[in-house]
Amino acid sequence: MARNNKIVVPEAREALNQLKLEIASELGMPDYNSIDKGNLTSRENGYVGGYMVKKLVEDAQRQLTTK
Numbered sequence: 001m002a003r004n005n006k007i008v009v010p011e012a013r014e015a016l017n018q019l020k021l022e023i024a025s026e027l028g029m030p031d032y033n034s035i036d037k038g039n040l041t042s043r044e045n046g047y048v049g050g051y052m053v054k055k056l057v058e059d060a061q062r063q064l065t066t067k
Contacts, residue, residue, distance in 0.1 A: 016052075019052055023048055023051045027044075027047055027048065029048070
């Protein structure tokens with residue numbers, strides 16, 4: 001399956017990577033950067049991505065309400 005997850009704002013790449021590591025750590029995967037993602041279950045990988053999206057949406061909603 002081809003991956004089309006392109007970062008729309010390339011300058012955000014480092015911040016998104018940092019967020020991914022923070023979320024993974026909160027979910028009990030402190031060494032996420034060095035884990036072979038192929039050895040994780042779909043559920044484990046999905047949690048990290050899902051919580052990233054949840055956090056980004058929450059942050060955007062906060063920004064919208066403070067304008």
